Amino acid sequence: MNASPRRKELTRLAAQLFVQEGFDKTTVRMLAQEMGIKSGSLFHHFKDKQEILAAVIEEGTHNALRIARRALEYSPTDPEARLRTMARAHLETLFTDRNAHVVALFEWRRLDDEAKAHLSHLRDAYEALWVEVIDAALEAGLIHGDRFLVSRFVLGALNWTVRWYDPAGPRTPDDLADELVGMIIPAKR
Amino acid sequence: MNASPRRKELTRLAAQLFVQEGFDKTTVRMLAQEMGIKSGSLFHHFKDKQEILAAVIEEGTHNALRIARRALEYSPTDPEARLRTMARAHLETLFTDRNAHVVALFEWRRLDDEAKAHLSHLRDAYEALWVEVIDAALEAGLIHGDRFLVSRFVLGALNWTVRWYDPAGPRTPDDLADELVGMIIPAKR
DNA sequence: CTCTTACACTAGCGCTTGCTTGGTTACTCA
DNA sequence: TGAGTAACCAAGCAAGCGCTAGTGTAAGAG
Helix, strand or coil, X not given: CCCCHHHHHHHHHHHHHHXXXXXXXXXXXXXXXXXXXXXXXXXXXXXXXXXXXXXXXXXXXXXXXXXXXXHHHCCCCCHHHHHHHHHHHHHHHHHHCHHHHHHHHHCHXXXXXXXXXXXXXXXXXXXXXXXXXXXXXXXXXXXXXXXXHHHHHHHHHXXXXXXXXXXXXXXXXXXXXXHHHHHHCCCCX | CCCCHHHHHHHXXXXXXXXXXXXXXXXXXHHHHHHCCCHHHHHHHCCCHHHHHHHHHHHHHHHHXXXXXXXXXXXXXXXXXXXXXXXXXXXXXXXXXXXXXXXXXXXXXXXXXXXXXXXXXXXXXXXXHHHHHHHHHHHCCCCXXXXXXXXXXXXXXXXXXXXXXXXXXXXXXXXXXXXXXXXXXXXXX
């Protein structure tokens, strides 16, 4: 709700700590120290610890949606290019905003029901983009299989990259995206 | 180390709770109650909470390795069949021993360094099976791409199934496995 | 009939947790 | 100049945490 610049910065720091330590192991005292304030002052910005988590996830998902929409807007319209665009956008988002997304992926269950209900709308909107692109690729005969399963598998493969991919290595996120797309569409070289 | 039947049963119950609540949120009192004993008695079976986690993960990974090896043993030897066999074995393990594997996948970071070192050998042995099968498929020209990336993508897609797959639904784990293999090898229907 | 072993219990210690309270400081704007 | 407000702090409470110490009991081994 509130979006003061101070709160945004605190959210960014919280995301980092949540990734490093996990939500449960991150204490309000650790959060406060990282932010350069005392633990009590934290509750001036956030109603409770839960709300910090929700803020982190909301911020991340919001960005992902924005980046993907913009990327599709400027993408060529043929199904293969759009598939590649979505894969690239997904990984771009995943690694520029890494902390927030890792939290969204692995600490989702820690949200209370209210926050989950609110945030799952955002997430569904994002997944809808994927389903749309994959449907087009299926109809064009570019890939084959069940639309539901294909999108789950692709998203799974992409999301799992946060567990092993090292941005400092020789491969760029775009390399990964292209490799994945190349893997699921029949070769034509 | 120790493997009394009592301890094995306790490990199974612990896995269930760890999945339900997460490792950090699961208290020794909750564990004890689920086991029908008092919290103090728990430490007769396990040195500390960490050791329970390690026992859960060890048990699961051990089973996965056993099942995969046995499946490969009885599999036809052509690369496509072996790929399908590994995918099926992976999902079979993932869903018969679901709790243990979810814990292994998502609570790994909670292990102390010593346990990590010990258990990562087991995990590496399992991944080696995958690399071997995927190498054969690449050499046979069945799939294309980088061996490292392909195996990461495939494992990612498979592991991610625990986040969305409902065993009570219409699809069997074998269906999923076949669909995934069908997705990455060029169609020939 | 004793000794050992496995398993469980009661009681609680020492510490950390999320969060509250009551007050202070610095800045903005009429 | 004075009122209002956003940001912070010091102090600490109540609850819950992992784990320990010491004891009891029943079953099997010698």
